[in-house]
Amino acid sequence: MREPLRRAVFLDRDGVLNRAIVRNGTPHPPATLAELEIVPDASRALEDLKAAGFLLIGVTNQPDVGRGTQSRAVVESINAALLASLPLQEILVCYHDDGDGCDCRKPRPGLIFQGSVRHALDLSSSFIVGDRWKDMETGRRAGCATIFLDYDYGERCPDSPPDYTAHSLSEAAAWILRRAGGRDR
Numbered sequence: 001m002r003e004p005l006r007r008a009v010f011l012d013r014d015g016v017l018n019r020a021i022v023r024n025g026t027p028h029p030p031a032t033l034a035e036l037e038i039v040p041d042a043s044r045a046l047e048d049l050k051a052a053g054f055l056l057i058g059v060t061n062q063p064d065v066g067r068g069t070q071s072r073a074v075v076e077s078i079n080a081a082l083l084a085s086l087p088l089q090e091i092l093v094c095y096h097d098d099g100d101g102c103d104c105r106k107p108r109p110g111l112i113f114q115g116s117v118r119h120a121l122d123l124s125s126s127f128i129v130g131d132r133w134k135d136m137e138t139g140r141r142a143g144c145a146t147i148f149l150d151y152d153y154g155e156r157c158p159d160s161p162p163d164y165t166a167h168s169l170s171e172a173a174a175w176i177l178r179r180a181g182g183r184d185r
Contacts, residue, residue, distance in 0.1 A: 005122035009049050009176060010112055010139070013060035013091065015131035016149060016169060017042055017082055025154020027131065029062065031070070033077045042086055045173035050087045052177055054127075055119055058082065058091030059111040061134070065095040089119070107137035112144065125180070129172045133158040145179065147172040 013029070014020045019037040020027030030036045046056055058079070064070035072095065079091045092111040094104040104110035116123055128139030131149040136158035139146040148162035149172060164179075166172040 005120055005125075006055055007053065007125040007180070008055040008057055008115065008119065008121050008127075009173075010057050010059045010115065010126065010128040010144065011046075011088075012128075012130035012132070012135045013058050013079075013082070015151065016129055017058060017086065017088075018078070020131070020151075022151075022153065027151070027153055029064070029070070029075075030078060032074060033081060036078050036081055038082065038085055039169055041168055041170040045169045046087050049173050049176060052180065054176075054180075055121065056086075056088045057115045057119070058088055059106070059115070059128070059138070060091060061094050061096075061106050063095070063097040063105070066097040066100065090115075106134040107141065109138050109142035112138060112142040116142075127176050127180075129166075129169065129176075136160070136162050145176075147175060 011017055015027045019039060021030060050056060062075045065072050065075060092114055094111060096102040096105045123143045126144045127147060128135055128144045129147045130136060131151055133156050136146045136148055140160060146162040147164045147166055148158055150165050150167060164175045
């Protein structure tokens with residue numbers, strides 16, 4: 001007998017799991033491990049989601065590696081610190097730049113599809129939490145419910161309205177739990 005598909009919450013990294021470094025209204029990743037600051041409500045919010053049966057998967061674009069302005073080792077050390085501190089299953093990374101044409105760079109849904117295949121996920125019962133328009137478009141293309149963390153960046157907003165707009169990861173998690181009914185699957 002085949003096991004039922006699981007549900008997941010996909011989480012952008014910079015601005016959702018850890019504080020983004022905002023310059024001129026645009027969020028950027030921490031440049032070093034020393035700059036990493038996990039958002040204060042991340043641990044509790046993720047523990048609540050995990051307790052409700054959600055698999056938690058980070059999905060992040062890290063094009064500075066492809067651009068040569070960041071090392072892969074720093075990105076991996078930041079990811080390792082997040083994985084050690086938070087109840088995440090894994091963090092999936094796209095190291096490509098916009099011009100590379102890959103299917104994993106958000107707003108394309110390749111990272112979500114990778115996670116879905118690897119973990120036998122039901123994307124129609126899954127969610128994505130992000131702080132940029134690309135995250136919302138990625139979730140929409142993958143068939144996930146979308147939660148936009150609105151930090152009032154000075155950049156483009158999502159083209160299509162997200163399913164929910166929140167101002168913290170805790171608020172996003174509470175909405176997911178209400179919407180999903182907190183059922184374990």
